[in-house]
Amino acid sequence: MFDFFQKKNKISDIEWLGVDIHSHILPGIDDGSKEIGQSLGYIHEMQELGFSRLVCTPHIFQDLYPNTPETILPVLKTVQEEVKNQNLSIEINAAAEYMADSEFVVKEGLMVFPGQHILIEMSYLMETPNIENIIFELQLQGYQVILAHPERYNFYFRHTERYEKLKNVGCSFQLNILSVLGYYGKGVKAMAEHLLNAKMYDFAGTDLHHDKHMKMLADGVRSGKLHTILGQYPFRNLEVFSDSAFAKCI
Helix, strand or coil: CHHHHHHHHHHCCCCCCCEECCECCCCCCCCCCCCHHHHHHHHHHHHHHCCCEEEECCEEECCCECCCHHHHHHHHHHHHHHHHHCCCCCEEEECCEEECCCCCCCCCCCCCEHHHEEEEECCCCCCCCCHHHHHHHHHHCCCEEEEECHHHCHHHCCCCHHHHHHHHCCCEEEEEHHHHHCCCCHHHHHHHHHHHHCCCCCEEECCECCHHHHHHHHHHHHCCHHHHHHCCCCCCHHHHCCHHHHHCCC
């Protein structure tokens, strides 16, 4: 009986992923959380689900969200202080999600994860024409490129060789875990399954923005459905973004 309950608890949390590397829960600076109370509610829930660390990734997109370290880091500090005041044990850090469009400038000093990992995205409407050049220029600057939610770029659905090309030039892929639950539609779900079967993903994240995301995430975790689909996949979140990795950044 003890073994049964131990197994049940294991599949109904998300400790197997441990670190969320993509969320928009820093309040008031992009299209995610609107205020500190909402952010703290999400953080508390994420801890309850089994996350040990959240790396918040506000959009940096010049046309809509022209964030900089100067707009992000003070908000991060406020959230970290509130988390400490509420005696939550979860760690909160920040990087950014960069829109890799024609206006994106490759330079030193971008907001990144440990190991110079940088999270980028593209428009959902069309591929950035020079995306491979952007990746190459980032690599020349010492960055390790992670492409956010490749399964959501429907312009690749009939050109899956483009995924292979991006992987071949050294780009890592990050799955939005709600994709496998069908949140973004059948096409995205099918492409996520294809990329999982091809072992193309390196990392996973929630891309949490709002209450609907939070509810589907919590339901997927607590029902054991996410563990059934993803729990045995070799995501590298814990390996690459451990406590020791962040300690080296201090």
